[in-house]
Amino acid sequence: MRAIGILTQLVELLAALAAAPLFVGWVNQCRAWLQNRTAPSIWLPYRGIRKLFYKDAVIADNASSLFRLTPYIVFGAMVVAAGIIPSMGTRLPLSPAADAIALVGLLATARVFMSLAAMDVGTAFGTLGARREMMVGFLAEPALLMVIFVASLISSTTALPAITQHLATQTLGLYPSLAFTAVAFTMVLLAENARIPVDNPATHLELTMIHEATLLEYSARHLALMEWAAALKLFNYACIGFALFIPWGVSTAQGGPAALLASIPVLAVKLAAAGALLALLETVSAKLRVFRAPEFLGTAFLFAVLGLLVHLLLGA
Amino acid sequence: MTPALHSPLGACLTLLALWGLIGLAGLLRPRSLRFVGRTLFPLGALCGAALAALALASLGAPAQRAVLPIGLPDLPVHLRLDALSGVFLFLLGSASAGISVFAAGYFRRGHGTSAGLLCLQYHLFLASMGLVLLADDAYSFMVAWETMALSSYFLVTTQHALPEIRRAGFLYLVIAHIGAIAILLAFGVMQGGSWQFTFDAMRGARLSPQWAAVAFLLALFGFGAKAGLVPMHVWLPEAHPAAPSPVSALMSGVMLKTAVYGALRVTFDLLGETQWWWGVVAVSVGLFTALYGVVFAATQTDMKRLLAYSSIENLGIIFTGFGLAIVFRAAGMAGLSALALIAVLYHCLNHAFMKSLLFVGTGAVLHSTGERNLGRLGGLIHRMPWVAWLTLIGALALAGLPPLNGFVSEWLLLQAFLFAHQVPQTFVNMLLPMGAALVVLAAALAAYVMVKFYGVVFLGQPREAGLARAHDAGVLERLGLVWLALGCVALGLFPTQVVTALRRVVKQLAAVDLPDPTAPWWLLEPLPGRQASYSALVFFVAMSAVVLFTIVGVRLFYHRRVRRSAAWDCGFARLDARMQDTAEGFGQPIRHIFAPFFALRRELPSPFDRAPRYRVVITDRIWQRLYEPLGPLVQRGADALAWLQQGRIATYLLYSFVTLVALLAVVL
Numbered sequence: 001m002r003a004i005g006i007l008t009q010l011v012e013l014l015a016a017l018a019a020a021p022l023f024v025g026w027v028n029q030c031r032a033w034l035q036n037r038t039a040p041s042i043w044l045p046y047r048g049i050r051k052l053f054y055k056d057a058v059i060a061d062n063a064s065s066l067f068r069l070t071p072y073i074v075f076g077a078m079v080v081a082a083g084i085i086p087s088m089g090t091r092l093p094l095s096p097a098a099d100a101i102a103l104v105g106l107l108a109t110a111r112v113f114m115s116l117a118a119m120d121v122g123t124a125f126g127t128l129g130a131r132r133e134m135m136v137g138f139l140a141e142p143a144l145l146m147v148i149f150v151a152s153l154i155s156s157t158t159a160l161p162a163i164t165q166h167l168a169t170q171t172l173g174l175y176p177s178l179a180f181t182a183v184a185f186t187m188v189l190l191a192e193n194a195r196i197p198v199d200n201p202a203t204h205l206e207l208t209m210i211h212e213a214t215l216l217e218y219s220a221r222h223l224a225l226m227e228w229a230a231a232l233k234l235f236n237y238a239c240i241g242f243a244l245f246i247p248w249g250v251s252t253a254q255g256g257p258a259a260l261l262a263s264i265p266v267l268a269v270k271l272a273a274a275g276a277l278l279a280l281l282e283t284v285s286a287k288l289r290v291f292r293a294p295e296f297l298g299t300a301f302l303f304a305v306l307g308l309l310v311h312l313l314l315g316a
Numbered sequence: 317m318t319p320a321l322h323s324p325l326g327a328c329l330t331l332l333a334l335w336g337l338i339g340l341a342g343l344l345r346p347r348s349l350r351f352v353g354r355t356l357f358p359l360g361a362l363c364g365a366a367l368a369a370l371a372l373a374s375l376g377a378p379a380q381r382a383v384l385p386i387g388l389p390d391l392p393v394h395l396r397l398d399a400l401s402g403v404f405l406f407l408l409g410s411a412s413a414g415i416s417v418f419a420a421g422y423f424r425r426g427h428g429t430s431a432g433l434l435c436l437q438y439h440l441f442l443a444s445m446g447l448v449l450l451a452d453d454a455y456s457f458m459v460a461w462e463t464m465a466l467s468s469y470f471l472v473t474t475q476h477a478l479p480e481i482r483r484a485g486f487l488y489l490v491i492a493h494i495g496a497i498a499i500l501l502a503f504g505v506m507q508g509g510s511w512q513f514t515f516d517a518m519r520g521a522r523l524s525p526q527w528a529a530v531a532f533l534l535a536l537f538g539f540g541a542k543a544g545l546v547p548m549h550v551w552l553p554e555a556h557p558a559a560p561s562p563v564s565a566l567m568s569g570v571m572l573k574t575a576v577y578g579a580l581r582v583t584f585d586l587l588g589e590t591q592w593w594w595g596v597v598a599v600s601v602g603l604f605t606a607l608y609g610v611v612f613a614a615t616q617t618d619m620k621r622l623l624a625y626s627s628i629e630n631l632g633i634i635f636t637g638f639g640l641a642i643v644f645r646a647a648g649m650a651g652l653s654a655l656a657l658i659a660v661l662y663h664c665l666n667h668a669f670m671k672s673l674l675f676v677g678t679g680a681v682l683h684s685t686g687e688r689n690l691g692r693l694g695g696l697i698h699r700m701p702w703v704a705w706l707t708l709i710g711a712l713a714l715a716g717l718p719p720l721n722g723f724v725s726e727w728l729l730l731q732a733f734l735f736a737h738q739v740p741q742t743f744v745n746m747l748l749p750m751g752a753a754l755v756v757l758a759a760a761l762a763a764y765v766m767v768k769f770y771g772v773v774f775l776g777q778p779r780e781a782g783l784a785r786a787h788d789a790g791v792l793e794r795l796g797l798v799w800l801a802l803g804c805v806a807l808g809l810f811p812t813q814v815v816t817a818l819r820r821v822v823k824q825l826a827a828v829d830l831p832d833p834t835a836p837w838w839l840l841e842p843l844p845g846r847q848a849s850y851s852a853l854v855f856f857v858a859m860s861a862v863v864l865f866t867i868v869g870v871r872l873f874y875h876r877r878v879r880r881s882a883a884w885d886c887g888f889a890r891l892d893a894r895m896q897d898t899a900e901g902f903g904q905p906i907r908h909i910f911a912p913f914f915a916l917r918r919e920l921p922s923p924f925d926r927a928p929r930y931r932v933v934i935t936d937r938i939w940q941r942l943y944e945p946l947g948p949l950v951q952r953g954a955d956a957l958a959w960l961q962q963g964r965i966a967t968y969l970l971y972s973f974v975t976l977v978a979l980l981a982v983v984l
Contacts, residue, residue, distance in 0.1 A: 053870070053873075053874045054874065054875075056875075056877045056878070056879055057877060057878045057879065058878075058879045058880075058881050059878055059879070059880055059881070060880075060881065060882065060883035060884070061880050061881065061882060061883070062695065062698075062776075062777055062883065064697045064698060064775070066697065066708075066775070072863045072866050072867055073859075073863060075862075075863075075866055076859050076860075076862040076863040076866060077859065079862045080855070080858050080859050080862055083858070094854070094858060096835075096839055096841075096849045096851065096854075097839070097849075097850065097851040097854035097855050097858065098718070098850060098851070098855055099848050099849060099850060101727055101730055101731075101850075102718050102723070102727065102850050102855065105716065105717055105718040105723050105727075106718060106855075108715075108716075108717055108760070108763055109712075109717045109718065111763075112712065112715055112717060112763055112766070112767055115767045115771070116767060116770060116771055116775060119767070119771035119772075119775040119776050119896075119897075120697075120771075120775045120776065121776070121883050122694065122695065122775070122776030122777035122883070122893060122896050123883050123884070123885070123891060123895070123896070124891065124895040124896060124897075125886070126776075126896075127771070127776065127896045127897035127901070127902070128897065130767065130771060130897075131897055131901070131902050131904075131905065132905075134763070134764045134767050134768075135764070135905040135909075137760065137763070137764070138757070138760035138761050138763065138764045139760075139909075141756065141759075141760040141763075142753055142756040142757045142760055145730075145752075145753075145756045146753055146756075149734060149749060149752060149753075152734060152848075153734065153749075156735070157847040157848055158731065158734060158847075158848040159847045159848055159849065162847040216884055217883060217884060221870050221874060225866070225870075291908065294905075294908070294909045301753075305750065305753065308749050308750075308753075309746070312745065312746055312749065
């Protein structure tokens with residue numbers, strides 16, 4: 001039984017590492033289709049990362065070792081996060097070490113390090129990016145935790161695998177509270193992953209960029225790790241969403257190797273659908289001004305709070 | 317009943333007396349920095365470390381008492397060492413050890429108060445805090461409390477030649493005394509008609525619910541004034557920047573915790589029976605304070621003021637947990653109450669280490685650059701690597717990031733909040749999860765504040781030419797920083813052991829306890845069966861393993877070529893250090909989002925200005941709305957009473973006579 005757990009853990013980590021750029025490629029492809037553009041290859045993110053690894057790293061004169069260490073820490077945080085989220089199975093040996101609150105803390109660690117690194121070189125864009133990234137972060141984090149709180153109140157645990165286990169194995173119940181929080185979560189996902197309407201991953205326009213501004217000084221292997229970490233972050237967020245709102249199909253505590261094997265195509269289908277939906281959302285919405293981002297995230301927070309109130313009032 | 321010297325209580329008293337002696341020894345050669353700095357302060361640090369070890373060793377033991385026949389006749393000093401005193405003595409000893417070592421290297425050139433006098437005030441301050449924690453009757457408590465306030469007042473006004481520092485000290489003294497009056501009144505209520513002011517008598521007194529509530533509210537007000545709860549927080553951002561950095565560290569890291577100690581002692585030990593609505597009051601005040609503090613911290617431009625506001629936030633979080641513990645205890649939920657209390661004590665310990673670390677870190681920066689203004693700092697990680705990297709630990713801990721210590725106590729508090737939905741009062745049920753949301757918001761904002769603080773001070777390019785001459789901290793200062801940073805790391809990585817120790821405290825204090833853990837030693841699972849667990853150690857190992865693996869992998873499979881070059885300037889070849897975000901710039905989103913909190917005055921330059929100036933002044937609305945109207949009100953009251961003051965001795969004698977007759981009439 002323990003072997004299955006370790007196997008699940010390994011498969012999950014490898015799948016996250018391998019599939020995260022693919023997921024980004026898929027989202028980009030869907031978006032290109034929806035926008036009547038010729039779609040780039042779905043493998044483009046891999047080629048980008050590979051190319052970057054072979055380049056010479058150029059580091060600004062003023063950069064300290066914090067700047068050079070940060071890509072590894074951010075990447076490490078995202079990998080560990082992928083090991084905690086039950087994307088395929090709920091029996092993860094690593095997961096008792098960090099519940100959903102610690103997972104949010106882990107994501108915050110990555111964000112803080114990224115912002116510090118952006119301030120390290122001391123350019124106008126870097127500090128601008130750090131400020132905006134932290135602004136989005138402090139607004140999105142409470143909303144995300146409220147979403148998780150609702151799910152953990154329903155299953156009276158804060159461990160993500162246990163929540164998934166509870167939601168996936170009970171007889172089908174309707175949770176209006178989860179509907180509200182799903183909306184909130186989607187908004188947080190968009191904001192935290194630098195997607196439209198909060199940020200635009202496709203431009204480097206000074207006035208609007210958030211995430212890209214923090215990466216401006218990175219090159220070569222450092223940039224490759226940051227890009228990979230960003231892909232992993234999107235993947236992780238998608239998997240958190242699956243774990244909370246569509247938990248069916250993961251291999252639960254009773255499942256053996258067959259269930260684990262079966263959960264792989266299920267995850268692929270979920271990711272494909274989520275990617276298409278994400279592309280659709282990005283296509284139909286317009287980029288907000290940076291000052292409107294607080295309102296957007298405030299709405300997300302409000303939805304999460306509504307979900308909580310609905311749960312407390314209806315008990316469902 | 318004098319305590320034996322070898323008993324823990326006797327040993328504690330000996331150490332406190334030693335602190336007093338060290339302080340007095342400073343007067344022998346008050347001008348000799350070598351004697352005071354290199355000998356006395358390290359000795360004081362050793363005393364602190366010994367006190368911490370002693371307190372830790374006595375944590376599980378039953379309470380010990382002693383009566384010392386000193387002071388006024390018939391008013392002996394009652395002392396008691398129990399688990400609650402023990403944990404706070406540990407906090408005092410261990411945090412002050414690091415701060416004293418730092419201070420040994422810090423006080424260099426004497427300006428203002430001479431080094432010897434400073435040493436006396438400093439050690440008297442430490443000893444009086446110890447006595448506050450040991451006192452077991454209202455008299456000795458108040459004497460120690462006032463000694464603490466006065467010695468710290470003198471420490472705050474070390475540079476008394478500057479008028480703004482005298483003003484800050486005066487404000488501190490006034491609020492400290494308003495608080496002390498409230499505490500005194502609370503003790504007066506709690507003796508319950510027996511006129512016995514020992515804490516034992518108060519434990520035995522049966523107060524009616526109304527009087528108990530009055531006592532609680534008075535104590536909350538009094539201790540809240542010391543802890544910096546809104547609206548009595550105004551002294552903190554004034555006094556902390558005024559004091560020398562090790563003193564700010566002591567005040568913020570340790571002295572504020574004596575207020576928490578007092579609130580816990582009065583509520584759970586002396587009053588005993590708690591009512592649920594007290595908890596609601598404390599939670600509301602705590603949450604408001606937390607949010608208020610952190611929002612103001614985000615907009616500060618002086619690094620010590622920023623940290624002072626951040627202390628207000630942390631004390632707010634601590635009092636939130638305190639209120640939560642009261643609510644749960646009144647509802648008979650012992651496990652959750654214990655969880656909330658443990659979170660409170662844990663956060664006290666954490667805050668003592670991380671905030672002291674940051675304050676002494678700013679002290680090192682201040683020493684090396686002479687600058688407190690964030691707008692004139694920057695890039696110090698290159699010039700002061702020791703201070704920068706050690707301060708980074710404190711900043712990350714204060715930002716509440718795993719696997720450091722700040723995260724653990726917030727995690728525990730959130731666990732307590734999350735399972736709060738079974739409280740009998742329905743509206744409390746509804747409101748408590750909202751409270752969790754506010755705690756999370758405050759924590760997320762704290763991360764924002766810490767990125768601002770650390771990024772502007774240590775990262776980026778130096779904003780002034782003079783910063784190129786900045787030098788790293790000396791050996792003793794580094795030692796102090798390392799000690800405090802190690803405290804942050806240890807408290808973060810071994811939460812299970814800390815929680816086990818704190819369980820003994822809450823069991824003795826409030827007769828509540830967590831269920832026995834079923835998890836292995838490395839896994840923190842406060843409420844078995846809830847399946848909520850956290851292991852900092854595994855977390856840390858996993859994270860380090862991935863990071864190391866990635867570094868090695870990248871080097872093995874690719875290359876390690878690095879080229880240094882100028883920063884990317886987008887084709888605009890005149891980027892300079894002034895174009896980085898200033899502290900004002902970094903606080904701008906907060907000013908924008910939380911506009912109602914501030915009274916904002918802004919001067920925007922017009923396009924035609926020859927010398928464009930941008931000025932923004934942020935003031936505390938509470939200062940304007942509450943304190944400024946209060947001044948004229950007091951003045952008017954005083955004017956109304958002024959007719960009593962005739963300036964003739966005969967009139968005053970008449971007053972005395974009338975008073976005497978009136979009192980006789982009452983008594984007879």
